[in-house]
Amino acid sequence: MDTVADQIIREHIVEGRPEPGEDIALKIDQTLTQDATGTLTYLELAALGIDEVKTGLSVSYVDHGLIQTDNRNADDHLFLQSAAAKYGLYFSKPGNGISHIIHLERFSIPGKALLGSDSHTPTVGACAMLAIGAGGLDVAAVMAGSPFYLRYPKIMGVRLRGRLPAWVSSKDIALELLRRLTVKGAIGYIIEYFGPGLQALTISQRAVVANMGSELGATSSLFPSDSHTRAFLESQGRGDDWTEISAKGGAKYDHIEEVNLSALEPLAAAPSSPDNVYPVRELAGKPVSQVLIGSCSNAYLRDLMVVAGVLKDNGIHGNVSLEISPGSNQISENLALRGGLIDLIRGGVRMHQSGCLGCIGMGQAPATDKISLRTFPRNFPGRSGTGDDQVFLVSPETAIASAVKGCITDPRDLGEYPSLRSEYDIVINDRLIIPPKVNGPDHQVIMGPNIKPLPPFTPLPEDINLRIILKLGDDITTDHIMPAGNHILPLRSNIHAISKHVFEGVDPQFVAKALREKEVALVAGTNYGQGSSREHAALAPRYLGVRLKLVKGFARIHKANLINFGIIPLTFEQAEDYDLIKVGGWLKIKGIRDLILSGKERVKLIVADRVVFARLEISSREREILASGGLINCLTD
Numbered sequence: 001m002d003t004v005a006d007q008i009i010r011e012h013i014v015e016g017r018p019e020p021g022e023d024i025a026l027k028i029d030q031t032l033t034q035d036a037t038g039t040l041t042y043l044e045l046a047a048l049g050i051d052e053v054k055t056g057l058s059v060s061y062v063d064h065g066l067i068q069t070d071n072r073n074a075d076d077h078l079f080l081q082s083a084a085a086k087y088g089l090y091f092s093k094p095g096n097g098i099s100h101i102i103h104l105e106r107f108s109i110p111g112k113a114l115l116g117s118d119s120h121t122p123t124v125g126a127c128a129m130l131a132i133g134a135g136g137l138d139v140a141a142v143m144a145g146s147p148f149y150l151r152y153p154k155i156m157g158v159r160l161r162g163r164l165p166a167w168v169s170s171k172d173i174a175l176e177l178l179r180r181l182t183v184k185g186a187i188g189y190i191i192e193y194f195g196p197g198l199q200a201l202t203i204s205q206r207a208v209v210a211n212m213g214s215e216l217g218a219t220s221s222l223f224p225s226d227s228h229t230r231a232f233l234e235s236q237g238r239g240d241d242w243t244e245i246s247a248k249g250g251a252k253y254d255h256i257e258e259v260n261l262s263a264l265e266p267l268a269a270a271p272s273s274p275d276n277v278y279p280v281r282e283l284a285g286k287p288v289s290q291v292l293i294g295s296c297s298n299a300y301l302r303d304l305m306v307v308a309g310v311l312k313d314n315g316i317h318g319n320v321s322l323e324i325s326p327g328s329n330q331i332s333e334n335l336a337l338r339g340g341l342i343d344l345i346r347g348g349v350r351m352h353q354s355g356c357l358g359c360i361g362m363g364q365a366p367a368t369d370k371i372s373l374r375t376f377p378r379n380f381p382g383r384s385g386t387g388d389d390q391v392f393l394v395s396p397e398t399a400i401a402s403a404v405k406g407c408i409t410d411p412r413d414l415g416e417y418p419s420l421r422s423e424y425d426i427v428i429n430d431r432l433i434i435p436p437k438v439n440g441p442d443h444q445v446i447m448g449p450n451i452k453p454l455p456p457f458t459p460l461p462e463d464i465n466l467r468i469i470l471k472l473g474d475d476i477t478t479d480h481i482m483p484a485g486n487h488i489l490p491l492r493s494n495i496h497a498i499s500k501h502v503f504e505g506v507d508p509q510f511v512a513k514a515l516r517e518k519e520v521a522l523v524a525g526t527n528y529g530q531g532s533s534r535e536h537a538a539l540a541p542r543y544l545g546v547r548l549k550l551v552k553g554f555a556r557i558h559k560a561n562l563i564n565f566g567i568i569p570l571t572f573e574q575a576e577d578y579d580l581i582k583v584g585g586w587l588k589i590k591g592i593r594d595l596i597l598s599g600k601e602r603v604k605l606i607v608a609d610r611v612v613f614a615r616l617e618i619s620s621r622e623r624e625i626l627a628s629g630g631l632i633n634c635l636t637d
């Protein structure tokens with residue numbers, strides 16, 4: 001029991017027994033939010049009625065809704081800045097970059113615990129921080145002084161040995177794990193990296209791997225704190241934050257994967273799932289029209305200097321648009337100081353501001369039927385903003401090789417690898433981070449006309465009788481449930497308006513059907529709700545009357561969000577029963593409220609006059625939340 005994860009959990013546990021499978025509560029040291037989930041989080045914080053955050057350090061970032069085609073995103077930015085001033089948070093201004101990258105640079109501390117309202121929060125696990133993604137309401141509750149509740153995860157050890165060959169990138173480690181384990185492979189696990197292969201992996205290379213652990217379904221990803229961590233923190237002027245943390249001899253893992261870095265080759269995730277992985281050489285030759293380098297996954301100084309190094313001696317192919325959004329303003333400054341920026345500009349790169357941009361469909365949508373290569377972590381269908389999109393996920397090395405050749409290209413065909421200066425030799429740039437204000441509670445929160453308070457939620461009735469209005473397959477993402485993109489992100493602070501887009505791309509009649517029936521249920525396969533932590537994917541359906549979801553399996557964050565907003569998350573006891581369910585039928589449960597409060601895990605349903613058994617595997621605290629109709633009711637009763 002002496003993995004890095006166990007050591008950090010033991011330091012933070014405030015309720016429950018520190019053993020896998022137990023319901024536990026952790027004291028959280030830091031929180032982060034980003035604008036797309038943050039507006040709701042601060043509305044929730046207001047609903048919880050606190051004056052000031054109770055966490056040691058909390059940061060509010062703006063990185064998603066950067067395109068300001070009308071007042072709404074700008075109003076959200078102002079709301080977030082004023083809420084940060086009132087409640088005592090650091091505020092990272094629009095254009096400063098992506099939350100995870102800035103948090104790693106400026107705030108990560110080995111051995112501390114971070115909760116963030118974004119699924120890629122575990123990125124800072126590169127710096128041995130136990131970082132977990134959650135719904136905004138869980139983050140608000142932590143800022144209000146509550147611990148964070150979760151089931152003690154299993155620990156998956158990934159032993160790295162060897163050394164990455166030239167042109168093979170740490171993205172290829174992440175893609176190799178996705179190829180082996182799939183998008184559900186690490187559900188219920190913290191992934192912990194160890195072994196001799198770590199010696200040559202820098203912090204930004206580790207961050208790429210930690211970041212994409214979220215695509216494997218992992219609760220968190222962790223690296224030890226070693227000499228790289230120390231050099232990184234010293235380069236950030238935070239050497240005093242360093243402590244050594246490593247797994248103790250005899251550390252026990254519930255599952256072990258072994259990766260020989262020397263044997264890896266460039267990989268790509270083909271449309272439209274991060275686990276649809278092939279060797280790049282098998283895809284080589286397909287014409288490419290767009291290449292995007294950026295996102296919380298691969299927009300580090302090292303990544304951009306590789307691209308700049310290649311462009312020194314090569315031009316971009318005439319049919320390709322090569323676009324870059326650096327991970328942070330600090331990265332941009334260092335890129336400029338090293339001369340990389342001039343190579344990119346001279347090479348013809350379309351330079352963008354730092355932020356999520358095309359990764360969440362904020363611009364940069366690709367042309368119809370054309371291939372877009374991206375260094376991003378996700379390529380779920382339509383996420384780019386183009387219907388039937390063809391997005392491939394690749395390393396910066398594969399991205400630039402393909403941009404130069406005009407078709408998917410194994411970067412090893414490019415010749416000599418550019419020489420790179422240490423990434424630990426940098427200047428610090430904090431200019432767009434505003435520290436917490438004094439006399440915070442006296443500050444006014446500014447709410448533009450599109451920002452609406454949270455709707456109220458009714459408690460659970462005694463019996464339920466719901467029409468099943470949708471049946472879906474496996475691996476449904478929160479992008480399917482509550483899409484993002486330029487036309488929907490500005491509605492994140494207005495539940496009534498955003499609810500009109502629920503399941504838009506899956507069943508355009510969904511909203512009308514739900515409103516006609518008042519209270520409804522839906523059915524799906526495994527890994528339901530994977531991907532984003534957006535609680536809008538629970539809150540907006542609940543607002544439309546969804547009371548229950550019956551599936552073969554849930555993704556962790558989405559299940560917690562459903563409970564927080566009073567939707568009952570049931571799983572089939574017998575997976576074959578899924579086949580019996582027909583859309584349009586009724587689903588009835590007698591005495592559901594008493595059953596939930598009694599702690600029973602087995603639930604008898606009547607579905608279209610047949611008996612079906614389901615499981616309700618949740619903690620006693622979550623049972624109280626469901627019965628109250630959601631967490632806000634529960635905390636303010």
Ligand code: MIC
Binds near residue numbers: 064
């Ligand atoms: C994503 O990558 O899907 C997002 C957009 O960053 C989300 C958060 C959101 O939907 O606001 C995430 O990863 O949690």
Ligand code: SF4
Binds near residue numbers: 064098120360377378
């Ligand atoms: Fe932003 Fe994309 Fe990272 Fe989500 S995955 S935080 S949208 S860059």
